[in-house]
Amino acid sequence: MNIEVYTLIDYSLIFQGTAFTSKSSKEVTILNDHIFCVNSDGMIEKIISPTNSDYESFVTAHQNNKNFHRLDEGQFLLPGFIDLHVHAPQWAQTGTALDLPLYDWLNTYTFPIEAKFSDIQFAKEVYEQVVNQLLANGTTTALYFATVHKEASILLAQICADKGQRGLVGKVVMDDTSQNPAFYRDQNTASALTDTEDFIIAVKELAKNVKQGVYPVVTPRFIPSCTDEALKGLGELAAKYDTHIQSHCSESDWAHGYVKERFGKNDAFALHDFGLLQDKSVMAHCNFLEENDQDLFKETGTAIAHCPISNAYFANSALPLKNFSEKGIEIGLGSDISGGFSPSLYDNIRQSVITSRMLEDGVDPSLPSQERGLENSRITINEAFYFATAGGGESLSLPIGKIQENYTWDVQIVDTKHTTIPLPIFNGDELIDIFQKIMYLTRPEHIREVWVQGEKVHSKQK
């Protein structure tokens, strides 16, 4: 298209600045001083490079219009982050209660907190805060577990809708009376399934008027909390309404062992038997996937939500991330609030690199170096960035996570020149060095603006 044509197009938004986005899982593209044209649906319709002969005249034609945004010096565009695993109610206990193994942690701290979400006022307070927090940390899309309560789960979807975040929300199912405490579980299997169906219908209705989209997610908490009948019914509901599915899979020694004992097979195959592994399925943790489980993930298009901070507390191991990624399994990052204490995917990007380095080198200094670690396990910061953005988008089968034509305008603007805490960027730094400094040092204070589907949803004054 030549300049006469695209200067006449009525774009809703035009941005001029430098962006970082993934080209592949290993490579970051730098779009230096490009122009980004966004249409009224909030999609990136056109990206113009300064090498394009029409670039200057395009800027001249648009720069004085209200919809033209020129980034200041030191500001950079990045895709908004996609958090593939957040327990929204657990925001109420984030940063505390990390002293017990998974089973005891759930029963001692987590189920009592989640039980409180029968109180819709309490739910509102916590859910509004967690959505604000994630937006301020650059997270534009989140895949949420709510609680067993239908009303409070619908409220979480409504809050995402109102605040402009793309929320994928699940009413949690925990119906097994022998595994869940009386004070916190579905009343029975039938009500777990009807509540889930009502929830799906309500969120689909809500979604009709939400520009960025909100989505219902079929959510068996994990196999240990559900009866066979509920798991089967949930697989059927996901197929009937074509929803996303989320659960936990092969997380800790205990959870992995429990499923093996109950079904004589691993989580992956057990979940698959109930119709719960498919292209829109995202399974958290997955540390103990064996070879055939990995193949099944690949075949079904099931994604892993890698939660590196949480894994350090509850997973009894480090995820062989590099190995799984090289097999072609879809992978994104999850904060796993509150098994993970940080609402920031920047922190999880950093931890995923650190964990991979420790996995490669090993951790027991009494062993000879060649026996200490797992070869070829380290990932780069570029790969971690990919998992937090494009990898998350692929996992959810949505056109998000990249700054590229035909993707949504879901971006964060990072200001490296914050007046009191600037990033250490000095003359002579290459853009790729700046990218790495952003990855390792950005805090919410540096995230100046966040946009979802072409709408500004968070801004921070200088």
Ligand SMILES: O=c1[nH]c(=O)c2nc[nH]c2[nH]1
């Ligand atoms: O990290 C976790 N957090 C949870 O809330 C949970 N429930 C089951 N398994 C879990 N793992």
